[in-house]
Each structure stands twice: as C-alpha cells, then as structure tokens.
Amino acid sequence: MVKENWEAVIGLEVHAQVSSKTKLFSSSSTKFGTEHNTQVSLFDAAMPGTLPILNYYSIEQVIRTGLALSAEINKCSYFDRKNYFYPDLPQGYQITQFFEPIVKNGIVFIDSNEKGIRIARIHLEQDAGKSIHKKSKTYVDLNRAGVPLMEIVSEPDLRSSIEAAEFMKKLRQILRYIGSCDGDMEKGSLRCDANVSVRPKGSSTFGTRCEIKNLNSIRYIIQAIEYEIQRQIKVLENGEEVNQDALLFDIALGKTKVMRNKEDASDYRYFPEPDLLPIEVSQDKIDSIKSSLPELPDQKKLRYIKELGISEYDADVIISDKAIADYFEELIKKHDSKLAVTWLTVELFGRLNKAGIDITSSPVKANALSKLLDFIVDETISAKLGKQVFDIMFETGKPASLIIEEQDLKQIADKQQISKIISKIINDNQDKVQEYKSGKIKLYGFFVGEVMKLTKGKANPNVVNLILSERLSN
Ligand code: ADP
Numbered sequence: 399m400v401k402e403n404w405e406a407v408i409g410l411e412v413h414a415q416v417s418s419k420t421k422l423f424s425s426s427s428t429k430f431g432t433e434h435n436t437q438v439s440l441f442d443a444a445m446p447g448t449l450p451i452l453n454y455y456s457i458e459q460v461i462r463t464g465l466a467l468s469a470e471i472n473k474c475s476y477f478d479r480k481n482y483f484y485p486d487l488p489q490g491y492q493i494t495q496f497f498e499p500i501v502k503n504g505i506v507f508i509d510s511n512e513k514g515i516r517i518a519r520i521h522l523e524q525d526a527g528k529s530i531h532k533k534s535k536t537y538v539d540l541n542r543a544g545v546p547l548m549e550i551v552s553e554p555d556l557r558s559s560i561e562a563a564e565f566m567k568k569l570r571q572i573l574r575y576i577g578s579c580d581g582d583m584e585k586g587s588l589r590c591d592a593n594v595s596v597r598p599k600g601s602s603t604f605g606t607r608c609e610i611k612n613l614n615s616i617r618y619i620i621q622a623i624e625y626e627i628q629r630q631i632k633v634l635e636n637g638e639e640v641n642q643d644a645l646l647f648d649i650a651l652g653k654t655k656v657m658r659n660k661e662d663a664s665d666y667r668y669f670p671e672p673d674l675l676p677i678e679v680s681q682d683k684i685d686s687i688k689s690s691l692p693e694l695p696d697q698k699k700l701r702y703i704k705e706l707g708i709s710e711y712d713a714d715v716i717i718s719d720k721a722i723a724d725y726f727e728e729l730i731k732k733h734d735s736k737l738a739v740t741w742l743t744v745e746l747f748g749r750l751n752k753a754g755i756d757i758t759s760s761p762v763k764a765n766a767l768s769k770l771l772d773f774i775v776d777e778t779i780s781a782k783l784g785k786q787v788f789d790i791m792f793e794t795g796k797p798a799s800l801i802i803e804e805q806d807l808k809q810i811a812d813k814q815q816i817s818k819i820i821s822k823i824i825n826d827n828q829d830k831v832q833e834y835k836s837g838k839i840k841l842y843g844f845f846v847g848e849v850m851k852l853t854k855g856k857a858n859p860n861v862v863n864l865i866l867s868e869r870l871s872n
C-alpha cells in the first residue's frame with residue numbers, strides 16, 4: 399500500500415522476442431536451450447566484412463503488434479547504431495531504432511477496459527549475447543546475439559504495481575493471440591524494465607525516476623515496483639533527493655540495488671546504421687497485415703457476451719488464453735455454447751487441474767470432446783455416463799465411440815425393453831407400490847433408482863419417467 403499523500407508514476411519498457419525462427423540480420427536459429435555458441439553465424443560474431451541481411455518476417459510481426467495495439471505504422475523508419483562496449487556485444491554497437499521507430503502511439507486497455515495505457519513506440523532491435531560468470535572466469539555465449547526483439551515502450555500512465563502487472567498480462571495476452579511473441583517469461587521471451595517515480599498526490603509534475611532493469615516475471619514486477627515506491631517515499635520524506643539510477647532487483651532479498659547511476663550512464667552516440675536501407679512500408683502492406691489479424695481478446699469477449707449469452711465471468715476465463723479460446727471455438731462449431739462452457743470450464747478444467755497439466759497438453763483434444771458431446775446430445779449416452787466416458791478418454795486417450803462400444807454404455811431408450819424392466823420391479827415390490835398409491839409419493843425416486851440399477855444407469859430417464867408414472871397411476 400502506498401501512503402495516501404503520495405502517488406506512484408510508472409512506465410514500462412517491454413522487451414518481447416519476436417517469434418521468428420531466425421535472427422534479425424542473419425539466418426542463425428533462435429531456438430531456445432541449445433549448446434552454447436552453436437547458433438552463431440559470422441555476422442553474429444561480428445567478423446569483419448560481414449553485413450546484415452534484414453529479416454522481413456520480424457518487420458511484419460512488429461507491424462502486426464502495432465496494429466493490434468491500435469497504433470500508427472511509420473511508413474518510413476530506419477535502424478540506428480547504439481554504441482557501447484560490452485563483452486557480449488562483439489560488434490561494439492547494437493542495431494536498434496532510435497530516431498524513427500516502426501510503430502508509434504498505440505494503446506493497451508486494462509482494468510476491465512476502463513483505463514487506457516498509451517504506448518509511445520515499438521521499435522525493433524537485436525538482442526545481445528550472454529555473459530556467464532563461473533568462479534573467477536567469464537564466458538560469453540552468442541546464441542542470443544542478434545535475436546529479434548520488439549521494444550514496447552509505455553507512456554508513464556501506470557499508477558501502481560498492480561496496474562503495471564495488469565498491463566504486462568494484457569500485453570502478453572495480445573502478443574500470444576496474434577502470435578508475434580510467445581510471451582514465455584520463464585524463457586526470457588518477454589521481460590521489462592520498470593521506470594518508477596513518486597510524487598505528492600495532486601502534483602502535476604513528475605518526480606525523478608529510477609529504472610529497474612530486466613524483470614522477468616509478473617511476481618517480480620509487483621515486488622520490485624512495490625519495494626521501489628516505498629524506498630523513494632522514504633528518501634523524499636527524509637528531505638533527500640531520488641537519484642536517477644538504473645537498478646537491479648535482488649530476488650533473494652526482495653530489494654532493488656543500484657546498478658549504475660546517472661553519472662556513468664553511457665553516451666551511446668546514436669547514428670543511422672549505414673549498412674541497412676530504410677524500412678519502407680506501403681499502405682497496401684499495412685492493410686493486408688491488418689486484415690490477417692485474428693479476433694483480439696477484447697473483441698472476442700464482447701462477442702461471447704453479446705452473441706452467445708455467456709456470462710462475463712466465463713467469457714473472461716475463456717479468452718484469458720488463446721489455447722482455451724481455440725478449444726472453445728472448436729466445441730461451439732457443433733454444440734450449444736452453454737453446454738460447451740460447462741464441459742470446458744467444469745469438466746475439462748477439473749481434470750486438467752487434478753492432473754496438473756495445461757490445456758495445450760490435454761490428452762483429450764477439442765474435436766474428441768466435441769464427439770463425446772455428440773453422443774450426449776443425441777442421447778446415445780446420458781450426461782452422467784458421459785462424465786465417466788470422459789474420465790476414461792482422459793486416462794487412455796481413446797475416442798468416446800470406442801469406449802461406449804467396449805463398455806456397452808449405450809443408453810436404452812427402447813420402450814418395450816424399459817417397460818419389461820419396470821414390470822419386474824413393480825412385481826417384486828408390491829408393498830412399495832401400495833405405499834406409493836396411498837400417498838407416499840416420495841417413493842417415486844426409489845422406483846427410478848431400481849430401473850437405473852438394473853440397467854447400470856443406461857435407461858433413458860425420459861422414457862423411464864413416461865412409463866413409470868403411467869404404471870404407478872393406474
Ligand atoms: P529514456 O529513453 O531515457 O529511457 P523515455 O522518456 O523514453 O526515456 O522513457 C522511458 C520510460 O520511462 C518510458 O516507459 C516512460 O513512460 C517512463 N518514464 C518517463 N518519465 C518517467 C517518470 N518521471 N516516472 C516514471 N516513469 C517515467
């Protein structure tokens with residue numbers, strides 16, 4: 399909790415790895431988790447005489463992202479060199495976009511779409527390599543060197559750690575929907591720097607900010623920003639000033655620490671990259687990318703509520719993850735949306751939770767569940783037996799049709815057959831029949847139970863009711 403006379407101001411710089419199989423300026427693979435230095439071309443290692451070759455797929459993904467965030471696409475942008483020296487940067491500079499980014503002025507809505515967070519820009523740049531410190535030695539792994547990153551920069555519109563986390567989650571959701579980044583924070587495909595300042599409540603100017611580098615989980619974003627807000631308030635309440643520092647978040651201590659201060663901030667001597675042509679994007683290209691965008695989560699939610707009559711709660715659950723929404727869409731191709739919601743959010747999620755697995759690795763795919771629902775809807779089996787069949791499908795991966803066949807679960811709807819069974823039950827339980835007829839109507843359930851017992855739950859309840867009520871009333 400922030401003390402009531404202070405207000406936090408936060409802006410995020412998000413690094414999202416473009417879902418490209420190859421690097422931004424070379425054909426090396428971007429695959430995660432391979433042996434050190436196995437994905438390094440001569441260009442990635444900055445051998446003299448090598449030149450960058452632009453990966454247009456990455457350009458398209460940044461445009462897609464910009465369009466999904468209602469942003470402007472810059473029809474002529476270009477790359478710049480950001481000069482600095484670091485062992486994991488063999489070129490001695492990073493190719494990035496400083497003066498003219500591809501994307502400007504977008505927006506991301508948070509807080510049930512009540513609040514818009516402005517996106518200042520999205521630019522494309524190369525990732526650096528990785529320094530690995532072991533004992534007294536440092537090793538350099540260049541597998542990541544040159545991997546395409548989108549840097550998505552927000553305006554300082556966020557006012558709490560929770561809003562920052564919500565913004566990050568919403569952004570991740572959108573990136574996953576359009577597929578421009580896999581959003582996998584554990585693998586480092588999505589991380590952010592959080593710029594944090596505080597000011598007296600009611601003030602219209604911003605305080606001095608600190609920048610917490612490289613936060614790679616939603617939890618750390620919340621913890622680091624929360625800690626930093628309190629730290630800055632303490633500094634200011636002591637009559638001191640906040641220094642504009644770059645900070646690191648120490649996970650073990652739960653504290654931010656100074657990495658470098660403003661005095662040793664580098665002068666990057668930006669200048670236009672002479673080895674690459676400007677990026678020209680035509681209106682036709684923008685239009686065609688726009689028309690290829692899938693339905694976005696907010697649109698989907700609205701459609702589910704308005705057209706399918708799904709509750710806001712269920713709609714939120716379903717759209718939260720594209721894989722869930724895709725699963726649901728497959729079910730409603732043939733089935734009623736209410737039926738699909740129940741079987742997805744109660745039956746499937748219950749089993750997935752119990753097994754501790756994600757929907758993407760569900761042993762029952764959407765089309766297989768859809769077939770099970772066919773058998774329930776056409777009354778081949780009862781809904782109750784359907785749940786048993788689902789259990790077996792989940793365990794064995796067998797299709798519903800095979801399980802129903804093997805276990806002989808087909809519903810009995812044949813009137814003669816059910817009538818015979820009911821006759822037997824009435825004969826065997828004359829005392830109960832008399833009691834029922836003399837007013838103990840609660841016994842009705844007993845007779846239904848007997849029918850189900852004899853048919854192993856397979857009798858069609860409607861047919862049973864029809865015949866049983868007729869027999870007991872005369
Ligand atoms: P730089 O390029 O020096 O990092 P920018 O003006 O581009 O500076 O801002 C970087 C990030 O810092 C943006 O996300 C922006 O919203 C945020 N930011 C700018 N000023 C403040 C502030 N006073 N408090 C918190 N965040 C800020």
Ligand code: MG
Nearest residue numbers: 411591593609
């Ligand atoms: Mg910055």
